Amino acid sequence: MKFFLDSADVSEIRRAMDAGLIDGITTNPSLLAKVAGTDHDPRDVLAEICRIVPGPISAEVVATTRDEMLREGRDLAKLADNIVVKVPLTEAGLMACRQFRSEDIRVNVTLCFSAAQALLAAKAGASYISPFVGRLDDIAQDGMELIEQIVQIYGNYDFPTEVLVASVRHPVHVVQAALIGADVATVPAKVLHQLMQHPLTDKGLAAFLADWEKLPEAKRVI
Numbered sequence: 001m002k003f004f005l006d007s008a009d010v011s012e013i014r015r016a017m018d019a020g021l022i023d024g025i026t027t028n029p030s031l032l033a034k035v036a037g038t039d040h041d042p043r044d045v046l047a048e049i050c051r052i053v054p055g056p057i058s059a060e061v062v063a064t065t066r067d068e069m070l071r072e073g074r075d076l077a078k079l080a081d082n083i084v085v086k087v088p089l090t091e092a093g094l095m096a097c098r099q100f101r102s103e104d105i106r107v108n109v110t111l112c113f114s115a116a117q118a119l120l121a122a123k124a125g126a127s128y129i130s131p132f133v134g135r136l137d138d139i140a141q142d143g144m145e146l147i148e149q150i151v152q153i154y155g156n157y158d159f160p161t162e163v164l165v166a167s168v169r170h171p172v173h174v175v176q177a178a179l180i181g182a183d184v185a186t187v188p189a190k191v192l193h194q195l196m197q198h199p200l201t202d203k204g205l206a207a208f209l210a211d212w213e214k215l216p217e218a219k220r221v222i
Contacts, residue, residue, distance in 0.1 A: 001178045004056070004164070004186035008035045008045055012189040013052055024055035026108070026130075026166070026186040028086070029062050043079060050080035058108045058128070060086035061096075069096035077105045084108045084127060089117050094124040101125035108164065115149040122159040128184065133177075134167035143167070144176045151181050171195050 002023040005016050008031040016022045027049070032042040050057050057080070061072040069092060073085035077100075085100055086108040087093035097107045101124075108128040109121040113136060121129045131150060133143025150163050162183035168174060171194050174185045187195075212220060 001182060002184045003192065004058075004184055005192060006031070006166070006168070006186045006188050008032045008042075008049065009189070010035070010045070010048055010052065013049060016189065016192060017052055021192060022053070022055070024057065024184070024186075025049055025053050026058040026086075026164070028060045028110070043076075046076070046083070047079050050082055054082060056084045056106070056128075057082050058084045058086045058110075060110065064088075064090070064092060066092040066095045066099075069093065070099055073100055073105065073107075074103075086110050086130075089121060094120055097121065097124040097126055101127075110166070113146070115146060115153060118146075118150040118161075118163075119153055122154060122157075122161040126161045128162045128164040130164045130166040130186070132167035133165055133173055134169040136167075137169070144173070144180065147177055147180050147182055 003021060004024040004026050005013060005022045006026045007013060008027045013025060032045060036042045036045050046059050059076045061069045063069045063072050069087055073096065076085055077083050084106040087096050088111045089109050093109060097109055100107045106127040108130055109126040110130040112118050112129050112131045118129045118131065131146050133147060136143035136146060147165055154161060164184040164186055165177040165182045166186050168185055168187045168191055171191060174187060174195060177185045
């Protein structure tokens, strides 16, 4: 399973890339607004991210009509070859997705909350579908059950659309997505670093180091 970092924070992205932990990036208007503020152009932030990460970089349109989505998406696609245009799962978004794919522009269809929506996105040619598992859990629905349904449907018909698990809240979501067979999990930096942590790892390392310190200094060479 591939890991994408759900962030527009360049420092977070550089840290994850230096560790070799991520395969791509997902952004959205909220994340870009948070880091760009009033001093930076969000497109400049996206361009810098594209230079740091060679994998897919999802950049979302803010338009709500088909024609405006197409205009914004084409402009975003010009920023770099690894841009994936992100559109909402609406009728206009699906129409824009179909047109983008005819122009060889990759598309991430986002804000998916049902298997029926995911089926339509695949038929529209989406490169990625982004089901939001955490937001479903928030309203007492089972987000991972949706991932199971989408993976099965896509497998039934050999759709090439990749299942990109979004709105990931904790490491359990990631493990469940991997067990189900999702293609990608996009995670915030906090969850990415939680994945490598375990109290027994810390305890074991502390014990090893403590035992090593008991050796005479002259023998502490490997």
